[in-house]
Amino acid sequence: MNIFGERRLRTSLIFLLVSTTLVTLTIVGTAILAVRLPQIVDANKALVARAAAETSSRIEIFLEGLEQRVLLVGQTAHDLPKERVADMLDAARGDAFEAVYLVDDDGIITANSIRNVSPERSQEMIGVDLSQNKLVRAINTKGAVVWSDKFLSAVTGKVTIGVGLPVGQIGGVVIAELPITSLLKISQIASGSGGEDFWIIDGHGEVVAETGSPSAARLNLLSLPIVRNGLANHSATDTTDFKDQKYHTAASFSGALGWLFVSRIPAGLNNPKIRETIGLILIAFIASPIIGLLLAPFWARGMNAALGKVTRYARLVATGVSPDSWPRGNITEFNALSTDLEEMCERLAQVAAEQTALSKDLEKAKNNAEFANRAKSNFLATMSHEIRTPLNGVLGLAQLLKGTELDEDQWQKVDTILSSGQTLLAILNDVLDMSKIEAGGLELEEQVFSLTGLVSTITSPFQSLADDKGLRLVVNCDANHVVRGDPVRTRQILWNLLSNAIKFTDQGQINLTVKKSEWPTHMENLASSDKNYLLLFTIEDTGAGISSDRINAIFEAFTQEDNSITRKFGGTGLGLSIVKQMTELMGGTVNVESTQGVGSKFIVYLPFHEVTKEEALAISQRDPKITLEFSKPLNVLIAEDNDVNAIIARAFLEKFGHSVKHVVNGKLAVEAAKDGWADLILMDIHMPEMNGIDATRTIRSTATGQHLPIVGLTAEAFADRHTAFIEAGMNEVLTKPYTEQQLARVLARSYQIERRRSRRGTAPGPEIDGAVAPAATAHSAPDKTMPAKSSQAPTGDEKRLNELRAQLPAEAISSLLAEAQSSLQTNLEKLQESVHDKDPDAIRETAHAIKGASGSLFAVQISEMAAEIEQQSEDIEGVRRRLPEFELAAKDALDWWQAQSAK
Numbered sequence: 037m038n039i040f041g042e043r044r045l046r047t048s049l050i051f052l053l054v055s056t057t058l059v060t061l062t063i064v065g066t067a068i069l070a071v072r073l074p075q076i077v078d079a080n081k082a083l084v085a086r087a088a089a090e091t092s093s094r095i096e097i098f099l100e101g102l103e104q105r106v107l108l109v110g111q112t113a114h115d116l117p118k119e120r121v122a123d124m125l126d127a128a129r130g131d132a133f134e135a136v137y138l139v140d141d142d143g144i145i146t147a148n149s150i151r152n153v154s155p156e157r158s159q160e161m162i163g164v165d166l167s168q169n170k171l172v173r174a175i176n177t178k179g180a181v182v183w184s185d186k187f188l189s190a191v192t193g194k195v196t197i198g199v200g201l202p203v204g205q206i207g208g209v210v211i212a213e214l215p216i217t218s219l220l221k222i223s224q225i226a227s228g229s230g231g232e233d234f235w236i237i238d239g240h241g242e243v244v245a246e247t248g249s250p251s252a253a254r255l256n257l258l259s260l261p262i263v264r265n266g267l268a269n270h271s272a273t274d275t276t277d278f279k280d281q282k283y284h285t286a287a288s289f290s291g292a293l294g295w296l297f298v299s300r301i302p303a304g305l306n307n308p309k310i311r312e313t314i315g316l317i318l319i320a321f322i323a324s325p326i327i328g329l330l331l332a333p334f335w336a337r338g339m340n341a342a343l344g345k346v347t348r349y350a351r352l353v354a355t356g357v358s359p360d361s362w363p364r365g366n367i368t369e370f371n372a373l374s375t376d377l378e379e380m381c382e383r384l385a386q387v388a389a390e391q392t393a394l395s396k397d398l399e400k401a402k403n404n405a406e407f408a409n410r411a412k413s414n415f416l417a418t419m420s421h422e423i424r425t426p427l428n429g430v431l432g433l434a435q436l437l438k439g440t441e442l443d444e445d446q447w448q449k450v451d452t453i454l455s456s457g458q459t460l461l462a463i464l465n466d467v468l469d470m471s472k473i474e475a476g477g478l479e480l481e482e483q484v485f486s487l488t489g490l491v492s493t494i495t496s497p498f499q500s501l502a503d504d505k506g507l508r509l510v511v512n513c514d515a516n517h518v519v520r521g522d523p524v525r526t527r528q529i530l531w532n533l534l535s536n537a538i539k540f541t542d543q544g545q546i547n548l549t550v551k552k553s554e555w556p557t558h559m560e561n562l563a564s565s566d567k568n569y570l571l572l573f574t575i576e577d578t579g580a581g582i583s584s585d586r587i588n589a590i591f592e593a594f595t596q597e598d599n600s601i602t603r604k605f606g607g608t609g610l611g612l613s614i615v616k617q618m619t620e621l622m623g624g625t626v627n628v629e630s631t632q633g634v635g636s637k638f639i640v641y642l643p644f645h646e647v648t649k650e651e652a653l654a655i656s657q658r659d660p661k662i663t664l665e666f667s668k669p670l671n672v673l674i675a676e677d678n679d680v681n682a683i684i685a686r687a688f689l690e691k692f693g694h695s696v697k698h699v700v701n702g703k704l705a706v707e708a709a710k711d712g713w714a715d716l717i718l719m720d721i722h723m724p725e726m727n728g729i730d731a732t733r734t735i736r737s738t739a740t741g742q743h744l745p746i747v748g749l750t751a752e753a754f755a756d757r758h759t760a761f762i763e764a765g766m767n768e769v770l771t772k773p774y775t776e777q778q779l780a781r782v783l784a785r786s787y788q789i790e791r792r793r794s795r796r797g798t799a800p801g802p803e804i805d806g807a808v809a810p811a812a813t814a815h816s817a818p819d820k821t822m823p824a825k826s827s828q829a830p831t832g833d834e835k836r837l838n839e840l841r842a843q844l845p846a847e848a849i850s851s852l853l854a855e856a857q858s859s860l861q862t863n864l865e866k867l868q869e870s871v872h873d874k875d876p877d878a879i880r881e882t883a884h885a886i887k888g889a890s891g892s893l894f895a896v897q898i899s900e901m902a903a904e905i906e907q908q909s910e911d912i913e914g915v916r917r918r919l920p921e922f923e924l925a926a927k928d929a930l931d932w933w934q935a936q937s938a939k
Contacts, residue, residue, distance in 0.1 A: 050332040054325045061324055065317040076309045077284070080301050085273050085286040087232050087299040092288035094222050099293065102132055102199060102214065103181050109136070110203040110210045125149035133212040134192045141207040143167025150191055161191070166211075175200045175209045183293050186244045189213055195245065197293075216245040235298040237263060244295060257298075262287050266296045275303060282306075342370045346377065353381050423751075427772075431457045432684030435776055480522040480622060484651045487517040487526070487571065491550060494527055498534050507538065508545035517552065518652040519569055519644035525618050526642065529626075530573065532615050533638050537577040544578025544635070559625060559641060567623055567643035576637040582630040590628070591616040615640075670694045670783065673714040675705035675731065676749065677723045681772070685718060685749075688779050700724075702731030712740045716783065718770075721750040721761065729764045736765040747782050749774075831925075832932040833894040853937045856893045857930050860886060864926050867905075871916050880909035895929040898922075 109128045116124055125136045126149045138147040145164045150157070166172045171184045184198040192213065200211040219236055236244040241258025257263045265272035266287025276285045283300040290297060305311060345363040352359055358381055362374035434453040442450065495511050502509040530548070537546045553572035582590060591612050619626045623643045630636035647655075672689050676682040677700050686696045697714070699705050703726040709717065717735070721728040728748060735741035748761045748769040758769045770782055841849055863886045870878035887902035901922055908914055 050329060053328045053332045057324045057328045058321070061317075061321045065321060068317060069313070072313050073310065076307065076313065077303070080284045080303070080307060080309075081273060081286070084232050084284050084299040084301050087234075088286040088288040088297055089271070091222065091234060091297045091299065092290050095219060095290055095293075095297065098132075098218075098222055099183075099199075099290075102212070103201075105130070105132075106136075106199055106201055106210050106212050107181070109138075110201050121147045122149065128210075128212070132214060132218055134189065134194060134196065134215050135213040137161075137166070137211045138203070139166055139172060139209050139211060143169070143172055146208070153191065157191075171198045171200050171211060172209055175202060175211075185238055186216060189215075197244070220245055220247055232299045232301040235296075235300070237266075237296040237298060239267065239294045239296075241267070262298060263296060266298065276300065342367050346370060346374055349374075350377060353377075353384075358385070427457060427460065431775075432681065432687075436684065436687050481524060482520060482645070483523065484518065484520050484647050484655055485523040486655050487519055487550065488513050490523055490527055491530070491548070494530050494534065495548065498538060501538050502546065505538065505541070506543065507541055509538075510545055510547045512547070512549045512551075514551040517550070517569075517571060518647050518655045519571070520647050520651070521567075521642075521644040522622065525622060529615050529618055529640065529642075530575075532612070533573075533575045533640070536612070537575050537579065537636075537638075541577045541579030541635075546578075547574070547576045549574045549576075553641065556641065559643075567645055569644045569646040571642050571644065573640040573642065574637060575640075576635065578635040581632040581634050581636055582628065583632045587628055587630060591626075670715040671713050672696050672783075673705065673708050673717045674698045675700075675702060675717060675723065675728065676720045677701060678720070681720070681749075685779070688776050689783075691776075692780060692783070694783075702726030702728055702734075705731045706734045709735045709741045709744065710738060714744065716745045716747065719746050719748050719766065721748055721752065729761065732761075732765045829897045829900050831895065831897050831928045832936070833896050834936070837894045837936060850937055852893060853933045856889055856895070857933050859889045860895075860898070860926060860929060863889070864923065867922075868919070871912065871919055874912050876909045876912065879912075879915060880906050883909065890929060893933070895932065898925045898929040901925050 105128050109124060112124065121138060125138065125147055129136045129149045129151065133151075135148065135150040135153075137145050140146050143166045145161055145166060148158055148161050150161070171182060174182045174184075179202055181199065181201045184200075186195055186197050188194070189196040192215070195216045196213045197216065197219075198211055198213050200209050202209055216236070220234070233247045235246045235257065237257060238244050241256050241263050243255040243257060258267075260276055260278070262272055262274040262276050262285045265274070266289060270289035271287060273284075273286045276283045278300075282303040284303050285298055285300045287296050287298045289295075301307065305314070342363075342365045345365070349359050349362055362378045364371050364374060431454060434450050434457065437450045438447070438454065491511065491513055495509065499509050534546070534548065549572075551572055553570050555570055559570070616626055619640060619642065624641045626638065626640045628636060628638050669692075672694050674682055674685050674689075674696060676685065676698065682698050682700075686698060689696045697708060699708055701723045702719075705717065705719065706726070708714065719728040719732055723731075726734075728750075732746050732748075735744065735746065746766050748758075748766040749772060750757070750761070750769060751772045752758075758771075761769050768782055770778060863882050867879065867882045867886070870882055883902045883906040887899050887906060890902060891899035901918075905915055905918065905922065
C-alpha cells in the first residue's frame, strides 16, 4: 500500500536523499555514542578519583602548614614582650586565618588578632572567658593540636573550623579560626577544569561544606555508600544517586581533620561532555537534511529533464501521433524506457488494427444476440400465452366441476386435475422467472407495503397444506414492519421456501420467523446504502434435511438434493435458484444450515428502504381484508375471444350474483360500453379485430368510459407487460389462470371504488383508491382532493349479530337496532357541529360514543372509523377532510341496521 500517494520524481529523489542521509546519520551517530559514551564515563570516574586524591593531599599539606604556624605562636609567645604579642598574632593570622586568640590557663582571652574588626571590637574580646569552650577543653585534655568541627564564628559570622594547641611553659592555648571557604578554594584548585564539585564531610557523615554552597545547611550523607566506604577505607569510588540525580563520585580521607573529601561529577545526560557529544550529533542530524534539501534539486534536475523528454513523446502517442524516433540520453534506464515505449507503440498500432477488425465482428455478434434475445422474449411471451390460455380453461372448468355435486371418485379426479394443473402452472412460472433473470430483464418494484400483511397472505394457503400433512406451521413476526421495496419478489422468495419446507417435511413443524436485524459481518459493506432497514427471515423445518456435500449445489438451477427427489416430490429444481438470484438482486443474502434426517434452516437477509411516519400511517389505515360479499349485483361486461375462458368467467360471475354480457373482441367491447350498462369490464388482452389495449384506450376517450373500472385479463406473466396495460388505462391486471377468490377480490375492490366515489358525487376516475393491485399504484396518482381513505372493513358483522339474535328475543333486537340508529344520527350531528366549532375535546368524546355504540351492535366499519377520528381529534383539518367519507359510512351503517331490522 502506497501511504504517500502520487508524487513527482523530483520529490521522490529529494525524499530519497534526505531519508538516506538521516538513516546514515542515525547509524553513525548511534555508533559514535556507543563508543564515545563509555569513554566519557571512564574518564569521569578517573577524573573524580584524581580530584579527590589531590584535594585530600593538598589540604593535608595546607593544614600541616597552618598547624606549624600556630605551633610557632605557642612556642614563642612566652618569650615576647606583651606589646609584641599582638604583632606576632597578626603575623600568624596571615591570609589564611580569620582570627587568632591567645588564652591563658583560666580560659581568658589575653590577646587576639581578628581580620576586618575595629580596634574597639578587638579590645572588647580581651577578657572573654572561653574556659567552657569545647575546643579549649579538648586542647587542655589532649595536650596537642586539635581541629574542631565546623561552627559559625561569633565574631566573623562565617562558617568556620578551629585549630588550637597548648602554649608551652607559660600555659594556656592558642586558637585560630579557619573559614571553610579556604578549604573550598584548595578543593577547586585541585579539581582542575573537569567541572567536578566537592563535599567536605566530617567523621560523622555530616557535610561541612560543598562547592557552590559555602554555607551549606546541615546535611548528613552517612547513608550514601561512598561516604560509609570512604570513612571506613579512607578511599572509594562509586556511582551515587543523590536528589534524583546520578553522579560519578570518589572519596579521599584527610587524617589531619578526620574528614572525607568527596568529588562528584554528573553522570548520564547531565554530564557536560555527554551533552556536548549528543548536541554535536543532533546538530549534524539536523544540518545534513537541510544541506541535502538545498543540493537535491540540482542533482535531480538532470533526471527530470531526461524523463520530461520521454513524457512529452508519450503524450504525443496518446494524441495519436507516432514520433519517428524516441529521445536518448546519458541515463541507461531512461534509454531502456524509450526503447520499450517505441516497441510498445509499434505493438499498439498492430493491436489497433486487430481491434478494429474485432469490433466489426463483435458488432455483428451483438446484433445477432439482440435479435436472438428478442426472438426468445417473443417466444416466451407467446408460449406463456399459449400455455396459460388452455390451462386457464382446464383449471377453471375443474373449479366449476368441484363446486357441483360429485361422488367421491369424481371429486378425487377433479382434485387431481386441479393439483396437476397448479403444479404445471408453478413449473411454468419458475421457467419464465429463470429466463427473465438470466436475460437480465427482471426489474424490481419500489412501493410501500406492510410486511406483516404480506406474510399473512402467504402463510394462509400453506396453513391448510400443513394441516393436511399433519404438520404445525408456526409464524413469528415481532412487529408490524412497514417498508418500501418489492412485495412481489419478497412474496415469491418466501413462497418458494415455505413450499419446499412443507414439501420435504413429513412430520414435525415448520417455523417462519421475521424480525428486524443488525447488519451481520458479511453485509457490513451495505450498511451505509440507502436500503437501511434490514429484515431477517428464517424458515426452519424438521424434514428430510440436506447432506453436507450437496448444500452448496442446491442453489444451482435444475439441481435438487438427490436425483430421486424429482420422482418422489416433483418440481423442476428451479425454486431455490430463483430464491438465491432474487435475494441477491434485492441486495440480500441467503444461506442454509441443514442436517440430513433432522431438518433444514434457511436464513435470508433482505434490506428495504425505511418509510416515513406518514407512509407507515397510511399503510396502517389500510385494511388488506376485502369482503367477498356485495350489497348489490354488478353489471359486468366480458370481452374474451376464448369460449372456454368466457364460460368460466361467466360461471364465476353468475355464481356471485352478477349480470353478465359477453363480446368476442375489443371493437364490440367499445360499442357495448357506450350504452352505460356495464359497471365493470373484464378485458382480455389478445383479441381479433381490436385488442384489449386499444379497446381500453378507446373506451377511456369516451364520456361514459372515462371512469369505468376496467380489469385486464392476460396469460402474460411478465411485470413489464402488466405495467404497459396499466399505462394504457386499465385499473388492474388479473393473470390467467385465476381462481374464483382472485376474481372476487378484484371485483370487490373495483366495486368499492365505484360505489364510494359515486356516493360522494364525484365521477370515478381511473385512479385506484386504496385497495389496488401493486402495479396500479406505481402508475396512478392519488386524487389529492379526496378525503383520506379509511378501513375497508365490511359495513357490519352479520354473523355476530345473528349470534346475538339467538340469545335475545326479536323485540329486544329490534329495539336495540332502533336505538342504535337514533344514537348514531344524534352523535353524527354533534360531530359535525364539533368540527365546525373546531373543538377537539368534543370531537374526541363524540367519536368515542359513536365507536362504542356502533361496535356494540356490530357496525364494524363506522366503529373503526370513529376510533381513528378519536385518535386524530387534535388534527381538526384532517377530521374535516375525512368527514364526508365518515358520513357515507354512517349512512351505510344506518342502511345495514335498517335491513337487519326487517329480518
